[in-house]
Amino acid sequence: MAHQQQQFLVSWGGGETAVTVHHGSKSDGAATTGASMFRGAGGGGGAVVASKTTALSSSTNTLAAGARVGVFLAHPIKNQVLVWAWAKESSPAAKMSVPEQITALALSHNGKWIVGGGVSGRVYMWELATGHMIAMYDAHFKPIKVVAFSVDDSAFVTAGDDAFAHVWLVARVTNAVDPSAASQSFATMTGHSLPITDASFSPTALFNKSNVFTASLDRCVKVWDSTTGTNLITVLFPRGLTCLAVDPLEMIIYAGAQDGIVYSSKLYKGGEGEDEAVAGLSEGDMITVNDGGDRVFKGHKGPITSIALSFDAKVLMSGSEDGSAIVWDAPTRQQLRTHHMSPATAAMAAKPGSGPIPPVMRVQGILRPRQDLLSVASGAAAAKDVAAGSFAVWKRFPGNRVEERGAFDLAVSGGGQAFGGHALEEWDDLDLSLPPFDAENLTDHPCGYNPLLDSAEEVSTRYAKLQQFLTDEKQSELDELRAQVEKLTEHNKALRAINDELYEASSRNVVEYLRDRKRVKEALDQ
Structure with a gap:
């Protein structure tokens, strides 16, 4: 340099x-x-x-x-x-x-x-x-x-x-x-x-x-x-x-x-x-x-x-x-x-x-x-x-980091509340309460998480259910695709049949038209 x-x-x-x-x-x-x-x-x-x-x-x-x-x-x-x-x-x-x-x-x-x-x-x-x-x-x-x-x-x-x-x-x-x-x-x-x-x-x-x-x-x-x-x-x-x-x-x-x-x-x-x-x-x-x-x-x-x-x-x-x-x-x-x-x-x-x-x-x-x-x-x-x-006032003691993180996410993601980087009073005045977490609303799902399941056997069972759920879901999607393919195949066959009929009809009409022209010409020549 x-x-x-x-x-x-x-x-x-x-x-x-x-x-x-x-x-x-x-x-x-x-x-x-x-x-x-x-x-x-x-x-x-x-x-x-x-x-x-x-x-x-x-x-x-x-x-x-x-x-x-x-x-x-x-x-x-x-x-x-x-x-x-x-x-x-x-x-x-x-x-x-x-x-x-x-x-x-x-x-x-x-x-x-x-x-x-x-x-x-x-x-x-x-x-x-x-x-x-x-x-x-x-x-x-x-x-x-x-x-x-x-x-x-x-x-x-x-x-x-x-x-x-x-x-x-x-x-x-x-x-x-x-x-x-x-x-x-x-x-x-x-x-x-x-x-x-x-x-x-x-x-x-x-x-x-x-x-x-x-x-x-x-x-x-x-x-x-x-x-x-x-x-x-x-x-x-x-x-x-x-x-x-x-x-x-x-x-x-x-x-x-x-x-x-x-x-x-x-x-x-x-x-x-x-x-x-x-x-x-x-x-x-x-x-x-x-x-x-x-x-x-x-x-x-x-x-x-x-x-x-x-x-x-x-x-x-x-x-x-x-x-x-x-x-x-x-x-x-x-x-x-x-x-x-x-x-x-x-x-x-x-x-x-x-x-x-x-x-x-x-x-x-x-x-x-x-x-x-x-x-x-x-x-x-x-x-x-x-x-x-540029410098926010330092806290003298550590706070609850879990609550602070959740509150910050809530303030950023929703509610329409603005937070100034150096206005500490605005942070304290915000309503940053979170709704209680309901673990039961997840257990109804086939692959839901239950915090009470902590043994290796229950974790394996939950994993097997998840695999079975994914397998069944994939199988149902595959069946739907197969049914759609069959419908498209039948539709294609019907279109081909109609096309063949139209082709045969147009061919007959052309042949008959040519024959009629030939008969008319022969009659005029005589």
């Missing part, structure tokens, strides 16, 4: 989120800084106090963003999630109340679901279109530090301070018929000895073909099979790890460490010499990364908090507790640009008694460029409408 645009979101510890758009090319790989700034939980002007910085330092994965939705940021102290719309970023478009402090937040790629992990180890899932809490269940016994969706949004992984990682199926969590299935994890990864700080799925593989990558303070990055929870590969680094990123081909992993260095490691064997072929690793292999070498990114003065890769894996961005975010050329490990906090925030942080410099808590990449994000609205009025109507 001659021109590629990769958008990164950088969140500072003062509640300030800057948008930086990198216009990368094969020649320069330059980066430009966008002018959009979001003021979040840190207070006016991006001011920071030590207590808020400490709270934010314990939650680096509380920023989530979607190209078609906006920016979500969990408050470091209050039980709130702040939401910004792309079309109006000067102030939050909504403040969502949540049951507890959220320590990890993730938005699905399709913008339909958002999952939060609480300080108690509980998982919360909301549907963005309606604001309903789909599920709330206990997943960990310590704070959750990371939530990540698979590429196809069919599953998500949660991990935290208890050193466990769980994979959850979205279909199970959103199951309205059996809400208890939400708390049943699809796979569990146990193998780390210290808290897990980051986790992600394979960047370009569907869930059934993907792996799960986890980084931990025990200096290990482990690669797991997402469907079985089997540990495939373990990579041992020199320092405790705080974050990770995987290139799209899953051949190189990048891990940020507590010593301010971003390490990289190959996930294959060989390939260094001309005659050495590239080979994949076997299950149970361990890779050890040295403290030095040419596979490290040095430039930060504090622990790495977050790293992100561009889609083509040519640009790497890292954030640190030293308050800077560095853009790297991944193949050459050269610094392209260094981003700092805004001058106002830096001046506030430099004052005596204001506390340490706000750290960069989260960097995240989005493929769509800035002008496409803002194309959803034109003008101040449209921007206001987008900011006001």
Whole structure:
């Protein structure tokens, strides 16, 4: 690609989120800084106090963003999630109340679901279109530090301070018929000895073909099979790890460490010499990364908090507790640009008694460029409408999913009642009652369903009746067709007989006419 645009979101510890758009090319790989700034939980002007910085330092994965939705940021102290719309970023478009402090937040790629992990180890899932809490269940016994969706949004992984990682199926969590299935994890990864700080799925593989990558303070990055929870590969680094990123081909992993260095490691064997072929690793292999070498990114003065890769894996961005975010050329490990906090925030942080410099808590990449994000609205009025109507108020507790689904179907299919996407009062005022279900009205039918029949013998009998009913029905249709064929055959015979009679009569008339002409001619000749 001659021109590629990769958008990164950088969140500072003062509640300030800057948008930086990198216009990368094969020649320069330059980066430009966008002018959009979001003021979040840190207070006016991006001011920071030590207590808020400490709270934010314990939650680096509380920023989530979607190209078609906006920016979500969990408050470091209050039980709130702040939401910004792309079309109006000067102030939050909504403040969502949540049951507890959220320590990890993730938005699905399709913008339909958002999952939060609480300080108690509980998982919360909301549907963005309606604001309903789909599920709330206990997943960990310590704070959750990371939530990540698979590429196809069919599953998500949660991990935290208890050193466990769980994979959850979205279909199970959103199951309205059996809400208890939400708390049943699809796979569990146990193998780390210290808290897990980051986790992600394979960047370009569907869930059934993907792996799960986890980084931990025990200096290990482990690669797991997402469907079985089997540990495939373990990579041992020199320092405790705080974050990770995987290139799209899953051949190189990048891990940020507590010593301010971003390490990289190959996930294959060989390939260094001309005659050495590239080979994949076997299950149970361990890779050890040295403290030095040419596979490290040095430039930060504090622990790495977050790293992100561009889609083509040519640009790497890292954030640190030293308050800077560095853009790297991944193949050459050269610094392209260094981003700092805004001058106002830096001046506030430099004052005596204001506390340490706000750290960069989260960097995240989005493929769509800035002008496409803002194309959803034109003008101040449209921007206001987008900011006001795009986010439904979140529910604080899960509702009855079966009743909600039936009510929604009824409201859509009949009654002539309209429902506004963001008018929650209209939803509560609708008469969405359903008539009672009568199971007996189905038992009279030969192949009807009776909920009381639950034994294998009765099911077999019902299946045999169904087969017999279908056979009889087909036989009756066949008999009707045969009768129709017989009628058509008789009708065809009658038509043929009439045709033969007409032919014989016309032939006799022609012969008699010719004979009469011949007799008349002979008489005239005489």
